[in-house]
Amino acid sequence: MKYDFKAIEKKWQKVWADEKTFAAKIDHTKPKFYALVEFPYPSGQGLHVGHPRSYTALDIVARKKRLAGYNVLYPMGWDAFGLPTENFAMKNHIHPEIVTKNNVARFKSQLQALGLSFDWDREINTTDPSYYKWTQWIFLQLYKHGLAYKKEMSVNWCTSCKVVLANEEVVNGCCERCGGEVVHKVKSQWMLKITAYADRLIDDLDGLDFIERVATQQKNWIGRSTGAEVNFTTTTGDTLTVYTTRCDTLFGATYMVVSPEHALVNQWLENGTIQNADAVRAYQAEAARKSDFERTELNKEKTGVKLEGVMGINPVNGKEIPIFISDYVLATYGTGAIMAVPAHDTRDYEFAKVFGLPIVEVVKGQGESHLDKEAFTDVATGTLVNSGFLDGLSVEDAKKKMIEWLESEGKGHAKVNFKLRDWVFSRQRYWGEPIPMVYCEKCGWQPIPESELPLKLPEISDFEPGEGGESPLARHTEWVNTTCPCCGGPAKRETDTMPQWAGSSWYFLRYMDPHCDTAPVSKEAVEYWGPVDWYNGGMEHTTLHLLYSRFWHKFLYDIGVVPTKEPYAKRTSHGMILGENGEKMSKSRGNVINPDDVVNEYGADTLRLYEMFIGDFEKAAPWSTKGIKGCKRFLDRLWGLGEMIVPGEGYRPELETAFHKTIKKVGEDIEVLKHNTAIASMMSLLNDLYAAGGATKDELRTLLILVNPFAPHITEEMWQQQGFEGQIAHAQWPEYDEAKCVESTVEVLVQLNGKPKARLNLASGLDKDATLAAVKADASVAALLEGKTIVKEIAVPGKLVNLVVK
Template identity: 75%
Template sequence: MKYDFKAVEAKWQKVWEDEHTFHAEIDKSKPKFYALVEFPYPSAAGLHVGHPRSYTALDIVARKKRQCGYNVLYPMGWDAFGLPTENYALKNHINPEIVTAKNVARFKAQLKSLGLSFDWDREINTTDPDYYKWTQWIFLQLYKKGLAYKKETTVNYCTGCKVVLANEEVVNGVCERCGSPVVHKVKSQWMLKITAYADRLIDDLDGLDYIERVSTQQKNWIGRSHGAEINFDTTAGDTLTVYTTRADTLFGCTYMVVSPEHAFIKKWVEAGLIKNVDEIKAYQAEAARKSDFERTELNKEKTGVCIDGVQAINPVNGKVVPIFISDYVLATYGTGAIMAVPAHDTRDWEFATKFGLPIIEVVKGNEPSNLSEAAFTDVATGTLVNSGFLDGLSVEDAKEKMYAWLEENHKGCKKVNFKLRDWVFSRQRYWGEPIPMVYCEKCGWQPLPESELPLRLPEIKDFEPGPDGESPLARHTEWVNTTCPCCGGPAKRETDTMPQWAGSSWYFLRYCDPHNDKELASKEALEYWSPVDWYNGGMEHTTLHLLYSRFWHKFLYDIGVVPSKEPYNKRTSHGMILGLNPHAFENLPDAERKQLLAEFGSEKAVRAHLVEKYGEMAEHPIVKMSKSLGNVVNPDDVVNEYGADTLRLYEMFIGDFEKAAPWNTSSIKGCKRFLERIWGLGDKIVEGEGYRPALEATVHRTIKKVGEDIDALKANTAIAQLMIYVNALYDNGGATRAELEVLLQLLNPFAPHMTEEMWQQLGHIDQLAYHPWPSYDEAKCVEQTIEIAVQVNGKVKARIQVAADIEQADAIAQAKAEPAVQEALAGKTIVKEIYVKGKLVNLAAKG
């Protein structure tokens, strides 16, 4: 009987929905397992085949855990606020709420078609007022604890989205969403003090089961370093404070650099102390047009302007040093000022060389000095020289002595510093959670009373930001104008909204109790389900969502809302699915390739033409899927042609889960044929009870390997072992009922529709979804018998079955007993007997 995957998959998806098969409730009689995947942003484009890779991988884990007796929570919802929907709404003149509802419906239908075992009774949506009521509530708690504040600050401004971005949303100088250039502006913004948790965000990683690249990326982004703050007096009477990890090199400081935005520059200009004001202002204007990435890029040419009129004084030796402004120093990092030690820092050396500044070696390393090539750049070991009271000390001893000197002389102190900046939390757009704050001229900023939550978005029709990037809500005075919750006088609502990351910073908690209208989740639900046992998501969210949500969770732990200090016990990350690049030479249609070869004369010339026409990406045959390249594969098409089980199997078999893998439609057919072979075993059930002796070891090895590989997210090797098992069944004429049942049990997490159908055809009433996972006997994983070759004078004369642990003498004796061997030895004398364990017996004979 041919396998009708469309009928079977429709049948079982309806059964699961009607029977709420995967619904989870608190059950303290079972161990709990909370599996979580990052909920998607429901865009108009719908899912592409990259999405199911993550969802299916953890679905396989969740399904196995259920069969192993765990009470599994595997939820799904929608991260639906944010710029893409608002931009789409602007372009098409439609309300973002309507767009969101349509997109969610499409995504949900697609996910259901894949047979994913989500508990849809717990579905959440960040744009639902009943949900964002609690996002606003969390913000108010942050405000009350001094962790949410408003300040004038230099911000990243996306010229395309016309919105302020957090540092984490700027990638290589452009907006991570739209790719437009990012410039600096000074704006009043709501900030969240994530830096207050910087130490804990690093230290608490050590007790978690995170893959190394995730932990490393978070630690590097937070960027904890140990050093000192040093105070430099200036001829203007002000004190410039710098942070350095190399206080031992203070004697080697020959100049200072401040950021173009440093507050002292404005002060010194207004005081008439700076003589080259026009030159300074021109440089400031030029720097403002650059992104942080452009300014700090190591290989760029060093530029700057020396401040004429104000100098600094090196506190350790009293020497006067010039002060420059340069764009490679950022106002948002450290103190916005640095001491430059050009003998021991590449960047400082390049700057000093360009401007003819002194270079003084203060650390003698193990190699001869060659300061013209900055041989001592970043010397971390060696002996101090030219450094007064530090001479002769090691670097570490010199640091400690300098820390003591700075404190004794009131010139500085030891300091721990972080690269992490506070989180810019304002967005000047409509489609986001309203910030529940009002401003009163008399009382200042006041929080909205919790009884008035949720503060809902007003229904408006004009979503365009204002000419200076202000929120469209600012134009709607009927919503903006309100009363002060403190004095009752006139006040105005905050018109900025929260960033998309707000709703996703706590959504995993709402899944525990999604319909609670009294609190974000009940204490009982949080104590039972928390923390998440296994969370999988993209590496691109490591320094965004993952960092933000850990911060929010730690705060909620501190105020007694959640029972654990960390939200996720385990974090894994998947590689993306790649597509063929239609502009690469290798992927051009044959006719087009021939035409171009004829036109340009050689493959090299054609490749050069393609790069000129399409950019450097044309050199890469396999690239990220994108609509602009037209290489996105819609999972709906794959499901329609091959079935959901085939798609699931292929997504898992495509390669190492943590690494990127190219999509190859022709390879899907192999997975479909494999499932059809398994379906065919239903017509090839042979007589026999249990596992046949010839297959017993294979069965036990397969149970062991598939189970272990699922737990290790090695689905590709688990599937390979299932293929070995299926081949063995066919080699032995089919499967006994027991052999087929164990195959269906092991395959069920990968191909749930077909296996449930075959399970039912075998007469079972219960669903495989909760049928106990098969067990194996470790001793039986080893072959009891093996096949070895028997050779006479190097030529194979027979193959025999022997005990796997057979001794040499017994193997040789059994070989000699074979009729074909006796015939080959007739009239000959054996001169040598060789046994290669587990492989062969060779008998050398003469005569």
């Protein structure tokens, strides 16, 4: 019978849907396993072949866990708010809700065609009012606990989309979405105080099963450092506070640099202190057109303007030092001002060289002085010199003594600092969750009553932002104008909406209890299902999304909504699939692979198998048409085995070890995402069965269960054809006997003077002496040794014996 994958896959996908085969059970007596993949943004382009790699990998884990007796939750939903949908809606004059509905339908049909064992009864959509009601509720709790606040700040502004962008949405000074120019603009924004959780977001990584590169990226993004805040007075009487991790080098500070946006710079411009105001304002305008990434790039040319008319005063020696503005200092990091020690910092050194500033060595390193070289490494060890009361001290001792001095003199104090900034939570667009706040001239900002949630988006048809960058909602006065919940007077709704990150920061909780109408998730559900046992996603989301969702979860823990401090016990990430030419897939390169085409030509099981066989899961791998054909041949041969049933029960003696080894290998490899080697071991077992003339019913039964998580459709069909009971999905994962995983005999290569002469099957486990004795006792070897003298014996037990003769 021909392997008709199209008919088979369609048949079983309908069976699974009709019978709800993969629905998580409301049975809290069973051990639970919660597998999670990042829910997709349903774009109009549909799935690409990168999506199935992550989804299939965890699908295999989820299927194996069910077979091992776990109550498995493996859900899917849609991260459906966002700017791309809104842009498409504007361009094509279609409401974003309709665009979203169409895109979701396409994505869902594609996912179902891959045979993924998602529990579709728990499907969620961030644009559903019954979902974003609780997103708004969480925002209100953040506001009531002082973690949401409004602030005037400099933001990334896309001149084309006319919206605020987060730093991660700016690429090389351009909007990631439209390619338009991004400038800095001061706007009033809602902020979330994620910095209040900075220490916990680092410290609580300990004990989590996160792959190293994910944990490292989290720590680097938060950027915790220990140092001191130092107060520099100025010749105007004002104070410039700097943060430094190297207060031991204060005697070497020969100039200061402040950000172009620094409040004191603007103050000095307004009161006439700065004598070169035109040059300073021109530089400020130039810096506003650059992204933070461009401004802080290490290899860029150093630029700046000296502030004529004001000087800084070094607090340790009273010397006046010049103050510059430069775009490599950001107002949003530290205090927006730095002390520059060009002898011991590469960037300060390069800046000093450009502007001809003094360079004073204050830490003597071991061996040749770095000041004798054009290029040098930053000195972190050594002995203090030219530093008054610090001379002769080590760097660490000098830091301690300097902090003591600063604190005793009232000129500074110890400080822990973070690179992490508070989260800009406003977006000036329509297609996002309305922020449930109103502004009253009398009462200020007020939260709407929780009883009025969800605050729904109004039905509008004009989605273009205003010329000043205000949200399109601002034009709809019938929605904007409301009453103050505090005094009952006139008030206006907030017209900014939430960023796309909002809905994805807690979606994993909603899957646990998607229909709960009294809380984001019921206590009973979260206490059973939480935390997520295994979360897989792309490396591009291991900083912001992971931080944001961990922050929200910790806050919900603090207010008693969830019982655990962390949302995810385990986090892994996958490498992307490249084009056949080894380059990243893109339309411009013409190397994009559409999974629909692959499923149509080879079948979903072949696609699943190939994407797992393609290589190390954590690394990028190029697509190979030859490789996918090889996986199709494996399934064709598996299908053929169904017509090669031989008499007998259990595992035949000659195959017993192979079966036990394969059961162990596949089971262990699935648990560590080594799906490629698991598949290789099953291919080897299939070869053994063909060599043995076929399979017994019991042998085929075991093989089908092992292959099922990887290729579920073909194995379910073969299972049914053989008359096995029920579905494989309800079967039990086979057990192995450790003692039977060891071969009873091993093949040993016999060499004379390094040349192969024979291959012998010897008992496994023999030591060196026993191996040599067994080889020399063999009749064929004895014949080769006749008339010769052995002068040296080399034996590698279980592998090789080399006899040197003359």
